Amino acid sequence: MIEGQHFVDRSVCPHCGTIHEKATGMNTDQRPQAGDVTICWECGKVAFFTEDGRRRMPTDDEYRTKILGDQRVLAALAYWRRTKKR
Ligand SMILES: [Zn+2]
Numbered sequence: 001m002i003e004g005q006h007f008v009d010r011s012v013c014p015h016c017g018t019i020h021e022k023a024t025g026m027n028t029d030q031r032p033q034a035g036d037v038t039i040c041w042e043c044g045k046v047a048f049f050t051e052d053g054r055r056r057m058p059t060d061d062e063y064r065t066k067i068l069g070d071q072r073v074l075a076a077l078a079y080w081r082r083t084k085k086r
C-alpha cells in the first residue's frame with residue numbers, strides 16, 4: 001500500500017463508473033471525510049465524498065470554487081495529467 005493510502009467503502013466514480021476501494025490523501029494521513037474532493041485515477045475527473053462514503057458529481061458552484069478555485073486540486077489534476085499513462 002502507498003503511504004497515506006486508506007481503504008474506503010467501495011464507491012463508484014460518477015464520471016466513468018470505475019470502482020474504487022482505496023484513496024490517498026494529498027497532504028494528510030486522515031481518511032477521506034464527507035465533502036472532501038477526490039480525483040478518479042482512471043478518468044482524472046473530480047468528485048466529492050458523501051456522508052455515506054460514496055462519490056458524487058460536483059455542483060456547478062463547487063466546480064468553480066472548490067476545484068478551479070483551489071490550487072491544491074489544480075496541482076493534483078496537473079500531476080494526474082503528467083503521470084497517467086496514455
Ligand atoms: Zn472516473
